[in-house]
Structures are given as C-alpha cells and as structure tokens.
Amino acid sequence: MTPAIALRDGARRTAREVLTGYEGPRVRIMEVCGTHTHEIFRQGIRKLLPPSIELVSGPGCPVCVTPVGFIDEAIALALDHGCTIATFGDLMRVPGSSQSLQQARAQGAEVRVVYSPQDAEAYAAAHPGERVAFLSVGFETTTPSSCLAVRQAVEDGVGNFSLLTANKTMPGAYEAMSGSADLFLYPGHVHAITGTRVCEDLASRGVSGVLAGFTARELVAALAVGVTKFAVGDPFFVNCYPRVVTAEGAPAACRLVDQMMEACDARWRGIGVIPGSGMRLRESYAAFDARRRYDLPRIEGRENRACRCGEVLKGACAPMDCPLFGKACTPDHPVGACMVSDEGSCSAFHRYGVDV
Amino acid sequence: MCVGLSARVVKVNDDGTALVDATGARRAVSAQLLDDLEPGDYVMVHAGSAIARITDDDEAETDQLLEEYL
Ligand code: SF4
Numbered sequence: 001m002t003p004a005i006a007l008r009d010g011a012r013r014t015a016r017e018v019l020t021g022y023e024g025p026r027v028r029i030m031e032v033c034g035t036h037t038h039e040i041f042r043q044g045i046r047k048l049l050p051p052s053i054e055l056v057s058g059p060g061c062p063v064c065v066t067p068v069g070f071i072d073e074a075i076a077l078a079l080d081h082g083c084t085i086a087t088f089g090d091l092m093r094v095p096g097s098s099q100s101l102q103q104a105r106a107q108g109a110e111v112r113v114v115y116s117p118q119d120a121e122a123y124a125a126a127h128p129g130e131r132v133a134f135l136s137v138g139f140e141t142t143t144p145s146s147c148l149a150v151r152q153a154v155e156d157g158v159g160n161f162s163l164l165t166a167n168k169t170m171p172g173a174y175e176a177m178s179g180s181a182d183l184f185l186y187p188g189h190v191h192a193i194t195g196t197r198v199c200e201d202l203a204s205r206g207v208s209g210v211l212a213g214f215t216a217r218e219l220v221a222a223l224a225v226g227v228t229k230f231a232v233g234d235p236f237f238v239n240c241y242p243r244v245v246t247a248e249g250a251p252a253a254c255r256l257v258d259q260m261m262e263a264c265d266a267r268w269r270g271i272g273v274i275p276g277s278g279m280r281l282r283e284s285y286a287a288f289d290a291r292r293r294y295d296l297p298r299i300e301g302r303e304n305r306a307c308r309c310g311e312v313l314k315g316a317c318a319p320m321d322c323p324l325f326g327k328a329c330t331p332d333h334p335v336g337a338c339m340v341s342d343e344g345s346c347s348a349f350h351r352y353g354v355d356v
Numbered sequence: 357m358c359v360g361l362s363a364r365v366v367k368v369n370d371d372g373t374a375l376v377d378a379t380g381a382r383r384a385v386s387a388q389l390l391d392d393l394e395p396g397d398y399v400m401v402h403a404g405s406a407i408a409r410i411t412d413d414d415e416a417e418t419d420q421l422l423e424e425y426l
Contacts, residue, residue, distance in 0.1 A: 015422055035360070088403075116404025118386055138403065141360065145403040148386055189360045192400060192408035214360075221418045225425045240421055243411040244400055250408055253389045 015217075015224035019048050024231030028054045029223070030180060030315055032170070033187030034061030034343025035214060041352040043216045045223070053227060056180070056315035057348070059173050060187055062138045062166075063090050063341035064313060065268045068301025070137075070166045071096030073291070077133050077164060078109035081294045084127070086120035087135040089113040090341045093334060097302040117142075117149035117163075124153065124161035133290045136163040140193040143167045143279055144253040147260045150281065150288045162290040165280050168266050171198045172277030174207070176268075180315045183226055184209035188218075188241040195249030196239055203237035213241040260285055269303070269337060270310025307336035312345050319346040326350060361401045362410055368393050376401060 013021075031037045037057045040046055046055060059065050071094055077083040078101075085101065092102045092113065105111045110130070114120045117134050124132035136146040146163055153161040170190050177184075186199055186209050199209055208230065212222035222240035229236045239245055257279070266278025281289040290296065303309075307329070308322040319325050319338065329335035331347055338344035363376035363385075374387035376399065386405040387393050399406040411417070 015426070018426060116386075118404050141402040141407060144389055144407065145386065145405040148388055148405060189400060189402060189407070217418050221422055225421065228426050238421075238425055240418075242421070243417050244408055250389060252391065253407060256389070 015221045016048060018224040018228060019053065019220065020050065022050055022053055022227050022231075024052070024227060026052045026054070027183065027227055027230050028056060028181045028315075029183055029185055029226060030056050030058040030177060031185045032058040032060040032174070032177075033185070033190070034064065034341065034345070034348075036060075036185055036187065036212065036219070037345055037348050038343060039214050039216075040219060041348050043219065045216070045219055048220075049223075053223075056318075057312065057345035058177055058180070058184075058315055059268060059271060059313045060139070060170070061338070061341050061343040061345075062142070062168065063088075063094060064309065064337045064344045065168065065270070066091070066094065066137050066166050066337065067267045067269045068095070068097055068303050069267070069299045070135075070164070070301070071101065072098075072299045072301050073296055074101060074133075074135055074164055075099065075104045075109060076296060076299065077290060077294060078104060078111065079107070081131065083131045083133040083290070083294070084110040084112060084123075085135060086112050086114045086123060086132055088137065091135055091137060093340050094337045095304065095335065117146045118152065121149040121152050121156075121158060121161050125156055125158045128158075128160055131160050131162075133162050133164050136165045136167055139168055139170055139187075140190045143257050143261065144193070144250075147256050150260060150285055151256070153288060154285075159287070162288050162293050163281065164290040165261075165278070166266070167261070167279040168268070169263070169277055169279060170194075172266075172274040173268065173271070174198070174202060176271055176274055177314065178202070178207045182208065183230055185222060185226070186211040188213050188244055191239075191241075191245045191249065193250045193253050196237070196245060196247050199237045199239075203235050206235045208235045209237055211237075211239045211241050211245055213244065268313075270313040304335050309336035309338045309346070312338050319349040322346070360407075363399055363401050363406075365393055365395050365397045365399060365406075367395060374399075374406060376406070
C-alpha cells in the first residue's frame with residue numbers, strides 16, 4: 001500500500017498521487033546513491049513521474065568514482081611487489097589504463113575476491129607467507145569495516161596485511177555537485193553513519209535535499225516530500241528515513257574512523273580532485289598502508305577517451321548519450337566503471353531499458 | 357559492494373561478532389560498532405559489519421512523515 005497523506009480539504013491522497021499529479025515547477029533530482037538508482041528503476045518508480053520531475057544519477061557508486069590509476073596501483077602491487085590482492089568482486093572487471101584485475105590475474109597476478117575487509121585480514125592471518133593488500137574502496141558505510149580489519153590485524157599481530165585506500169566521503173561531492181540538481185536524494189546509509197548535520201548545513205546554504213530509504217514506500221514518500229517542499233520554494237532538508245538515520249549517526253563508527261584515519265585529497269573519476277574528500281590511514285598505522293609500505297610511485301591512470309562516465313557521474317549526460325552505450329560497452333564487456341558495477345548508472349540503464 | 361542488507365540478529369557471540377539472518381541467509385558479521393546488540397534486534401549490514409540499528413517496520417514511520425510534511 002502506498003502511504004496516504006492528508007489534503008487540505010480533508011481528502012486523502014497517496015504519495016504516489018502527489019508524484020503523478022505534480023504540477024509544480026520543473027525539478028531536477030539527483031540520486032546520489034547508486035543503490036537508489038537501481039531500486040528506482042527496479043520498482044518502476046521512474047514510470048510514475050511526469051516530465052516535470054527529472055531524475056539524474058550522481059556520483060554515489062564507489063566503484064564508478066574510483067579512478068583508473070587506482071586499478072593500475074593494485075596491478076602494480078600484485079605484479080611488481082608480489083602482493084595478493086583481496087578485493088570486493090565488482091572491482092575485478094573495472095578497466096585500468098591497460099587492463100583490469102581480472103586480465104592481470106590471467107598474467108599471474110594473485111587476486112582473491114572477499115566479502116569484507118575482515119575476511120581479507122583473516123586470509124592474511126591464515127597465510128603468513130603472503131603479502132595481502134585489501135582494496136579499500138567505499139564511502140562512509142564501508143570505511144569503518146576497513147578500520148576494524150586493521151585494528152584486528154594489530155591485535156592479532158598480523159604483519160602481512162595492508163590497505164590500498166581509496167575511501168571517500170560524501171560531503172565534498174555534495175558541494176561539487178550542488179549546481180547539478182535542484183535537490184538531492186541523499187543516501188540513507190551514508191548518513192546512518194555520519195548523521196544529518198551536513199544535510200542541515202547544506203540546506204542553510206540553499207542546497208535542498210531529502211534523505212531516503214530503499215523500499216518502494218520509502219522512495220516514493222521521499223520523492224513526494226521532496227517535490228512538495230520544492231514547490232514551496234524555500235531551501236529545506238527532510239530526513240525521510242528516520243527508522244535508520246538519526247541526527248547524530250553512529251558515534252562508535254565515527255570515533256573508530258577518526259582514530260585510525262585522516263582526511264586527504266581524493267581524485268573522483270569524472271569529477272577530478274575534491275580537496276579533503278578522501279580518507280587514508282594515519283601515520284601511526286603507516287605499516288598497514290600499502291602505498292607507504294611498498295613505496296608505490298604516483299600513478300596517473302589513462303581513461304578511455306570515448307567513455308563519458310565522467311559526465312554521467314555529474315548528471316551532465318545520460319548513459320544513452322554515450323556513443324559506446326550498448327554497442328562497444330555492455331555489462332559483459334564494460335569500457336567504463338559505470339557499466340561494471342551493479343550500482344553504476346550505465347549498468348542500470350542497460351539492464352532496465354532506456355525508454356523510461 | 358555498497359549495498360546494505362537489513363538483517364535480524366540471531367545470536368551475539370563473545371568474540372565481537374553476531375550471527376544475523378537476512379531473509380533466510382545467515383552469516384556472521386562484526387558487531388563491534390554497535391553497543392549492547394541483542395537477539396531480535398534489526399541491523400543494517402555493510403561490508404561485513406552491522407553499522408546501524410533499524411526498526412523492522414517502515415510503514416508507521418513513513419505515514420507519520422507524510423502526515424507531517426505534505
Ligand atoms: S556506456 Fe560505457 S563507455 Fe559510455 S559512459 Fe557508460 S561506462 Fe563509459
């Protein structure tokens with residue numbers, strides 16, 4: 001059942017009706033989170049929206065925003081330093097400058113897919129003769145798990161474990177994207193960790209948004225609240241996912257990350273360097289930082305020039321606008337990261353069709 | 357990799373892990389980021405760690421929200 005809302009005249013209207021009958025000004029909504037993009041497609045929510053409500057996909061898939069050079073660094077660790085790479089599965093097929101991890105494996109690189117950073121640490125503990133480097137990619141939701149794995153390695157005395165970090169934080173991306181949409185659909189789980197202060201701050205500076213969950217009800221409700229408030233005209237923030245997200249977030253996770261990591265500049269594919277938007281291990285944990293431990297040189301990756309991922313991630317073009325979409329670039333043969341990950345926009349448009 | 361799973365806590369172990377059930381699939385996750393977890397609690401799991409407590413019912417809260425804002 002779609003949630004009902006009270007109308008001024010006392011009649012009841014559903015959140016779905018609010019969307020289908022929207023008559024306010026044209027509004028461009030950026031789904032920051034790749035999981036939102038996929039759920040909105042999967043649940044057919046795009047089909048409900050009138051042309052005046054436009055959804056654009058944003059930079060919220062950690063695989064998609066990981067730069068080509070990071071894959072090159074991982075391959076260098078495997079082939080030049082003899083490391084066993086432990087990684088989430090969806091990084092395997094992301095193209096590097098000349099090859100993906102999967103292709104590197106065919107050339108002898110040792111690459112293992114793991115479910116979590118803790119599993120990578122456990123693998124290192126069980127294989128003391130290997131140098132295990134975990135590809136620590138992700139936003140605020142994943143970073144605490146990487147820290148837990150390093151803390152575990154310290155406690156276990158596991159000296160053959162390290163992280164190749166590409167952890168990122170969202171606030172800098174919101175700033176960088178704030179001109180690309182009228183309002184943000186904020187990612188529920190990121191703010192389960194960080195709390196809602198950053199969203200409140202953005203609203204006080206004129207950037208509107210709603211924080212949404214992932215079920216059909218939660219998404220339809222958040223979009224309905226968003227367009228209704230947008231039509232009124234004042235900047236706003238509404239937490240539409242209160243069953244998970246509180247104002248203060250998850251203090252224990254934030255404390256852990258703050259104790260072990262510090263902010264650094266980070267390169268986002270398609271967006272460039274966003275100052276202070278990355279996380280790396282603090283000096284006291286340098287032995288667990290693969291870059292410092294193996295003295296990796298700076299690697300600037302070369303992206304495929306035809307791929308328009310960068311613009312897709314900024315909402316500046318739709319996946320179908322890329323000449324390679326569905327032709328040279330498909331989920332089986334991805335040219336860019338947005339086609340690799342299940343959470344990527346190009347993959348979502350390819351899977352669910354483009355006639356919506 | 358960035359997809360969160362909501363799951364019910366089945367058992368809390370002494371070693372900082374918890375056994376959770378996500379629509380029938382059971383696995384051990386880290387419980388170190390949340391204090392005082394108990395069997396029956398609902399949690400959001402990301403990359404092998406329970407990162408937030410959740411309520412198991414989105415209906416009442418969503419309705420309340422809509423009453424308030426629309
Ligand atoms: S369709 Fe492929 S090549 Fe084009 S932007 Fe998307 S990922 Fe890049």
